[in-house]
Amino acid sequence: MPKNWTLKINQYINTNSNCIIATAHVDSFPSDLPLEPNIREPNPKSSMYKQVFDSLTTQPEKFFQRNNGIVLCVNKVLPKNKTELELEVLQANEGGNDGIINGGHTVLAFKQARANKYDLSLARVKVTIHIGLSEDEAKDIALASNTSAPVDARSKVNARGDYKFIKQFLAKLEMEEETKFRIAYYQHQSGTPKSPQCNVNHLIKLMNCLDRNKYNPNKSKGKHPPVSNNPSLSDGERQRLSKLLPLLSKAMWIEQQLFKTIEAYITNPKKKGVDLASIDARKNTLLPDSRYSFGFSAPADIAMPVVAAYRVFLDENYNWLIPFDDFALDFLEHLWANYYKKYLVSEKLAGNTVGSKICRNPVIWDNLYVSAQNYLNQQLLKMVESSNKREQLTLVN
Structure with missing residues (x-):
C-alpha cells in the first residue's frame, strides 16, 4: 500500500499539472522519506552537509534564501487545506520510484538539528514536487540536479541502471x-x-x-x-x-x-x-x-x-x-x-x-x-x- 506523508506549508503554486513548488516548514518536514531516486546517500561527514547544518542552526530564519531546496518525486499530491499537502509515495517494493531526488543532505540536517533540540520554527525550505514520474525521468532529474559536492562516476552509472x-x-x-x-x-x-x-x-x-x-x-x-x-x-x-x-x-x-x-x-x-x-x-x-x-x-x-x-x-x-x-x-x-x-x-x-x-x-x-x-x-x-x-x-x- 502507498504511504502518505504530510507537508506543512506557507504557500504553493502549480507550475504545471505534474509539478508543485511549495514553501515548507522545516521543523515538521518528514525526515523518513525514501531516498530511492537519489544517486547517493547523504554523508554527515562531508563538507556540504556541515555547511547545510551550520546554515540551518545558526540563522534558521535565513535558511530559505541560502539553501537550494529539496526535490521530491511522489505518486500523488492531495491538498488537505491551505497549509498542508498530503504526499502519496510509492516505494521501490511497490513498483514505484518516489522519494527524495535531490536534497538528502538537507533532510538529514533537519533530522539531526531536531534531535539536538534546535529551534527551527522560523526555518523554511523550498520544495519542488514532481508528480507521477517514470523511473527514467526521476533518474534524469537526479543526475542533472546541481550539487555543491561532486558525485562519483560510479553513482551516475548506478543511477542510470547500468549495474x-x-x-x-x-x-x-x-x-x-x-x-x-x-x-x-x-x-x-x-x-x-x-x-x-x-x-x-x-x-x-x-x-x-x-x-x-x-x-x-x-x-x-x-x-x-x-x-x-x-x-x-x-x-x-x-x-x-x-x-x-x-x-x-x-x-x-x-x-x-x-x-x-x-x-x-x-x-x-x-x-x-x-x-x-x-x-x-x-x-x-x-x-x-x-x-x-x-x-x-x-x-x-x-x-x-x-x-x-x-x-x-x-x-x-x-x-x-x-x-x-x-x-x-x-x-x-x-x-x-x-x-x-x-x-x-x-x-x-x-x-x-x-x-x-x-x-x-x-x-x-x-x-x-x-x-x-x-x-x-x-x-x-x-x-x-x-x-x-x-x-x-x-x-x-
Missing part, C-alpha cells in the same frame, strides 16, 4: 550459494564497507581479467586487462560483461584463495614481520563475499595478475579447457610458490611498497601468463598420455 545486470546475477548467486555479497554501487552507500574490494568496479575488473578474447598478449596493444577504474558502461560493454558474468564466481574464488594463501604465509610462526611488498598486517580486508574477512590489508588489485593468468585455460566461448576444479587450486599454489611470492618478497627487499605500482608491473603479468601456458600444455600432455594408455589397455584386453 542492474550485475545486481540480478549476484542476487541469483546469493540464493544458490546461500551467502551475501557486500557491494557498494554508489557513493556513501550505507551498509557496505569501505574496502575497495567491495566496490562494484572491482567486480568488473575481476571479470575483465578473464576476457581472453579482448586481452591477449599476442596483440601489439591491450595485452593485459587494465587495473584502472573505468566505470562508464556502454551497451557494448554491458553485452561483453554479460558474457563474462558466469565466470565472476570463479574470479572471486581465485581472489579468496590467494588471500587465504597470503594469510597462511604471513601468520607462519617462524616468520618475524611481513616480507611481502604492499601487505600490511596492522589492518583488515573484506572481500565481496561476506564469508571472507582477513587480518591484513592488501592493494585492491593484488589478485588481478593471478586471476588474469587463468584466462589461458578458457576457449573463445569462455568455456574451461580443463574442468576448473581439477586444476584451479594446484595452479594457484604453483603460481604462488614459483612466481608471485618471490616477486613480492623481492619488491619488499628493494624497498618498493606502493601497491598500485607493484600490481601494474607488466613483467609479472607476462611471467604469470607464460607460466599458465606452460602449465596448461603440461596438463594437456598428461591427458593425452593417459588417454593413450587407456586405449592400449583396451587393445590388449
Whole structure:
C-alpha cells in the first residue's frame, strides 16, 4: 500500500499539472522519506552537509534564501487545506520510484538539528514536487540536479541502471550459494564497507581479467586487462560483461584463495614481520563475499595478475579447457610458490611498497601468463598420455 506523508506549508503554486513548488516548514518536514531516486546517500561527514547544518542552526530564519531546496518525486499530491499537502509515495517494493531526488543532505540536517533540540520554527525550505514520474525521468532529474559536492562516476552509472545486470546475477548467486555479497554501487552507500574490494568496479575488473578474447598478449596493444577504474558502461560493454558474468564466481574464488594463501604465509610462526611488498598486517580486508574477512590489508588489485593468468585455460566461448576444479587450486599454489611470492618478497627487499605500482608491473603479468601456458600444455600432455594408455589397455584386453 502507498504511504502518505504530510507537508506543512506557507504557500504553493502549480507550475504545471505534474509539478508543485511549495514553501515548507522545516521543523515538521518528514525526515523518513525514501531516498530511492537519489544517486547517493547523504554523508554527515562531508563538507556540504556541515555547511547545510551550520546554515540551518545558526540563522534558521535565513535558511530559505541560502539553501537550494529539496526535490521530491511522489505518486500523488492531495491538498488537505491551505497549509498542508498530503504526499502519496510509492516505494521501490511497490513498483514505484518516489522519494527524495535531490536534497538528502538537507533532510538529514533537519533530522539531526531536531534531535539536538534546535529551534527551527522560523526555518523554511523550498520544495519542488514532481508528480507521477517514470523511473527514467526521476533518474534524469537526479543526475542533472546541481550539487555543491561532486558525485562519483560510479553513482551516475548506478543511477542510470547500468549495474542492474550485475545486481540480478549476484542476487541469483546469493540464493544458490546461500551467502551475501557486500557491494557498494554508489557513493556513501550505507551498509557496505569501505574496502575497495567491495566496490562494484572491482567486480568488473575481476571479470575483465578473464576476457581472453579482448586481452591477449599476442596483440601489439591491450595485452593485459587494465587495473584502472573505468566505470562508464556502454551497451557494448554491458553485452561483453554479460558474457563474462558466469565466470565472476570463479574470479572471486581465485581472489579468496590467494588471500587465504597470503594469510597462511604471513601468520607462519617462524616468520618475524611481513616480507611481502604492499601487505600490511596492522589492518583488515573484506572481500565481496561476506564469508571472507582477513587480518591484513592488501592493494585492491593484488589478485588481478593471478586471476588474469587463468584466462589461458578458457576457449573463445569462455568455456574451461580443463574442468576448473581439477586444476584451479594446484595452479594457484604453483603460481604462488614459483612466481608471485618471490616477486613480492623481492619488491619488499628493494624497498618498493606502493601497491598500485607493484600490481601494474607488466613483467609479472607476462611471467604469470607464460607460466599458465606452460602449465596448461603440461596438463594437456598428461591427458593425452593417459588417454593413450587407456586405449592400449583396451587393445590388449
